[in-house]
Amino acid sequence: MIDYKSAGVDIDAGNEAVRRIKHLARSTFTPGVLSEIGTFGGLFRLEPGRFADPVLVASADGVGTKLKVAFLAGRHDTVGEDLVNHCVNDILVQGARPLFFLDYLATGRLSPEVTEQVVTGIARGCRDNQCALLGGETAEMPGFYAPGEYDLAGFIVGVVDRERLIDGRRLAPGDVLIGLPSTGLHTNGYSLARRIVFDTLGLGVDAQIEEVGETVGEALLRVHASYLPAIAPLLDEPGLVRALAHITGGGITENLPRVLPEGCQASIDKGAWEVPPLFTFLEKAGGVPEDDMYRTFNMGIGLIVGCAAADVDRVLARIGPLPGPGPRVIGELVSGPREVRYRGTRS
């Protein structure tokens, strides 16, 4: 006799996990939420009349191999926050504020404890961004994941009035680029970082990195920053911000061009900010060419704001709370092919 449990799927553990998740999800509910978790779809009411011409902005993301560091460290309550913040930034750069989030958590064998820790991080991220955790899927998939491992993806929906959409179209040569500090690697470049730290250097997750003043686990698990608190005050003044770029996989080199119009080149002064020691540590230890560094890691800049030269002071004055050092001008736009060129030397 074969029943579902002996086939590797534990419905009771699943129900226990759902019970724990419900409680956490409820802690994130905003006034728009109409449903309890557990119905087939989550319900979110778009306040009538609030937006003249509402545009929904949606994004899907994963945490990538940063998860492997979480497995090694046995720390599961921060990757969910990474994921939410990453998603929040991806819609924020088009001018949208988050409405709701859904997660997908897949594992070989469901541990209600680990599930709860992961969702604790998701819920914290959602609360901090006033974003409702509206639902999700927790999948037990025997034979897909190594014991103790899981994959995690997230999906966010936000809204912006059409006339307030930010898309970089108004950028022009002479405009200025302002960089906001990242908190670490965020969620990108982990396959390379892990190879350097664990394979090349043979470090354990608890090893101290002298140059960084933290353990490997601490440094690599630093939570991806949400730039909503910093950027929200700017959104209240339509037209002030001409472009926003979230510096994710591909670094400044590949992400900034995504918001540049044809004929606009970004000239970035590498000396304008101090590259945090974690990046220089990885660069040296891995012998990674500098070009690869800038097209793999964020190098200390998590988000770039583009604005008119005349507005720089107003933008700098209005930027809200940041996770690290203050915002700084890191470059400007010039005429040229739609790409990033670096100048200067790192400070």
Next chain:
Amino acid sequence: MIDYKSAGVDIDAGNEAVRRIKHLARSTFTPGVLSEIGTFGGLFRLEPGRFADPVLVASADGVGTKLKVAFLAGRHDTVGEDLVNHCVNDILVQGARPLFFLDYLATGRLSPEVTEQVVTGIARGCRDNQCALLGGETAEMPGFYAPGEYDLAGFIVGVVDRERLIDGRRLAPGDVLIGLPSTGLHTNGYSLARRIVFDTLGLGVDAQIEEVGETVGEALLRVHASYLPAIAPLLDEPGLVRALAHITGGGITENLPRVLPEGCQASIDKGAWEVPPLFTFLEKAGGVPEDDMYRTFNMGIGLIVGCAAADVDRVLARIGPLPGPGPRVIGELVSGPREVRYRGTRS
């Protein structure tokens, strides 16, 4: 020297995959889509004035271990359709029509060909449901997935006017339950089915199942039905449908109670429909207790419609195109604890 490619992440293969996906995604675009794929978030305009009080309905889902059958069969262009249809049904049961879909595709090493096949299925599912493929994440995660394997999750957002929300609240004893045929296992019960077919019986994916008249691969990869064409005509008549239940993991036993009000019990006549031979084959071959069958598999019923007894004929007459045999009355509501009770014997 370590660069990103030698660390297991192939950005060029990623870019090639993105190029192929863009083309497929564009084929699904509906008038609401404002953006091209490739910006940070996908943009969908909610037609102003179209809804008096719009409620967004969202759901996240995976394909589960049905993927393992696709890997064995080397057939990757149907699981995406499974996923879209599953998601469409999950919001349809609350009265919502789909607006847009995003996917998450994670793999150890990215094959542009397999990625294209998977997204081909997603795009087909989206087009068939008038749902825009607005974006997604394709993640290359070295060391997470076995060679040739991947995981796939989907997120859908639909909309319904608040006064047309379907939630089962108006169900009452005396109401009638109508069953719509499934096309196969849909996307649930695969861990158990695979154990029976591959482990217990030792069948290959090309083996013929005599009782079913198909190969293992054909029978187990039958695409999850979308019930949008069947149900859409009913949504145009507010109040006609009192509840809709999508029969997914947990079968009729666990899914139908999700839409029942307190004090309402579903009495299901097991003799009201013919259980398709694939289910009886699995039941016998695995020695699976009948109770477990009904709380694991859909047993031939993919969606249940609840309506007033006086409306049954109108509902039956208005139901749109179905994937198999016609709709049929399979039970009714009685007073009692909020659960499913079965009666009769299977025909």
